[in-house]
Amino acid sequence: MIDIQYSAEVRTAKEAGQPIVALESTIITHGMPYPQNIEVAAQVEQDIRDAGAVPATMAVIEGKLHVGLEADQLKALGQAQGVAKISRADMAACMSAGGTGATTVAATMIAANYAGIEVFATGGIGGVHQGAETSFDISADLHELGQTPVTVVAAGAKAILDLAKTLEVLETLGVPVIAHGQDAFPAFWSAKSPYSAPLRMDSAEDIARAHATRRALGLPGGQLVANPIPVADQIPAEELAPIIASAQADADAHRITGKAVTPYLLQRIYEKTEGRSLTANIALVRNNARLAAAIAKALAKGM
Numbered sequence: 369m370i371d372i373q374y375s376a377e378v379r380t381a382k383e384a385g386q387p388i389v390a391l392e393s394t395i396i397t398h399g400m401p402y403p404q405n406i407e408v409a410a411q412v413e414q415d416i417r418d419a420g421a422v423p424a425t426m427a428v429i430e431g432k433l434h435v436g437l438e439a440d441q442l443k444a445l446g447q448a449q450g451v452a453k454i455s456r457a458d459m460a461a462c463m464s465a466g467g468t469g470a471t472t473v474a475a476t477m478i479a480a481n482y483a484g485i486e487v488f489a490t491g492g493i494g495g496v497h498q499g500a501e502t503s504f505d506i507s508a509d510l511h512e513l514g515q516t517p518v519t520v521v522a523a524g525a526k527a528i529l530d531l532a533k534t535l536e537v538l539e540t541l542g543v544p545v546i547a548h549g550q551d552a553f554p555a556f557w558s559a560k561s562p563y564s565a566p567l568r569m570d571s572a573e574d575i576a577r578a579h580a581t582r583r584a585l586g587l588p589g590g591q592l593v594a595n596p597i598p599v600a601d602q603i604p605a606e607e608l609a610p611i612i613a614s615a616q617a618d619a620d621a622h623r624i625t626g627k628a629v630t631p632y633l634l635q636r637i638y639e640k641t642e643g644r645s646l647t648a649n650i651a652l653v654r655n656n657a658r659l660a661a662a663i664a665k666a667l668a669k670g671m
Contacts, residue, residue: 370463372483373429375436381422382484387664389416389657390435390480390488390518393427396442397451397470398631400646406446408650410439412657416489419661426479428454431466435483445470453627455508473520474512477590481516486579486667488520489660491653492556493592495525495534497629498616505629506537514541518590519579521660523597523652524554524561527605528612528633531561539566544582544591546575548659554596557648558605565594572659576666595659601651603644611640 374382381388391412396405413423424436427445437445445451445468454462454469459478462469471479473493480488494507513520525534535553538545547553547565555561569575575593582591596602615636624632637645 370433370482373432373434374483375424375434375438377422378424378436385668387421387661387668388424388485388487389421389660389664390476390483390485391416391423391425391657392473392476392488392490393425393437393445393470394453394472395491395653396425396446397448398453399649402446406443408653409442409446412489412653415654415657416661419658419665421661421664423657424480424483424485426471426476428459428462428467428469428471430468431463433463433479433482435479435485456512457508473509473522474507477512477516477518477520480518486518487660487664488518489653489657490520490522491649491656492524492526493520493522494630495529495531496537498528498530500530500533503625505626510534510537510541510543512590513538513543513592514589516590517583517588519575519593519660519663520590521593521595521656521663523556523656524594525556526630526634527556527558527561527608528616528630528637531555531563535563535566538592541589542587543589544578546578546591546593548575548593548595550596552596554594555605555608556652557597557603557608557645559596559599559602561605569593572662573666576663579663579667593659593663595652595656597648597652598655601648601655603641603648608637608641611637615640
């Protein structure tokens with residue numbers, strides 16, 4: 369058995385049967401500079417509290433799986449150097465070696481499921497990268513969604529990805545893709561993409577009921593809730609398309625491959641949008657946190 373280190377807030381919530389929402393920690397260690405990373409992480413946690421649920425930020429610290437971080441732990445993680453970015457393939461190795469690692473979408477899903485938490489809010493999932501037909505660069509997030517029973521609320525897949533192929537892989541893996549409040553699949557910084565989502569649900573209660581029904585049927589895997597960024601906070605897709613294409617061309621020219629591709633592209637897009645992509649990213653994460661809290665509350669009522 370793995371010894372889980374619960375924060376005091378999460379431990380109390382579990383004992384009382386309160387709704388809990390899992391959060392990843394790579395946004396803290398790999399997403400933003402200090403102290404903005406800590407400020408945003410704290411704001412997202414507070415958004416969840418304000419919506420009536422309890423936040424549980426996941427991380428591995430000195431080999432221990434932490435479900436929920438105390439304020440001092442959050443601050444220390446935000447300033448730490450050399451923190452690993454862990455996914456399914458290296459999570460156990462990081463823990464067994466006594467390492468410190470920030471959880472990606474896949475690792476957060478694993479941690480949440482192990483801790484009995486059914487809802488997770490993030491920014492955007494990973495997916496099929498452009499050119500995957502030759503590179504085979506496909507995020508572990510998709511397979512995790514196919515096997516781990518956690519409902520993941522995200523603003524779709526990151527817009528730098530091949531969204532059409534990402535949707536095809538999710539369908540093949542049997543993952544329900546539910547657009548919240550619209551028919552179109554959102555494109556991270558943009559509220560809509562050219563692609564339709566396979567499913568649409570307009571309320572947190574409907575989403576919670578679908579999660580509970582999958583659980584009752586014994587179906588493996590989770591749900592992807594594609595929650596569009598508020599229109600007031602978005603960068604329109606037609607404006608972003610040439611920026612993304614230019615960033616991708618830069619990555620190709622510099623032969624950026626593997627795990628280095630996503631952070632490189634995000635940084636180039638940040639530069640090319642003069643910081644607007646980060647502002648939009650913060651807005652969509654907060655929006656996802658609020659919806660995730662509503663879903664967790666509905667599940668806690670016995671959906």
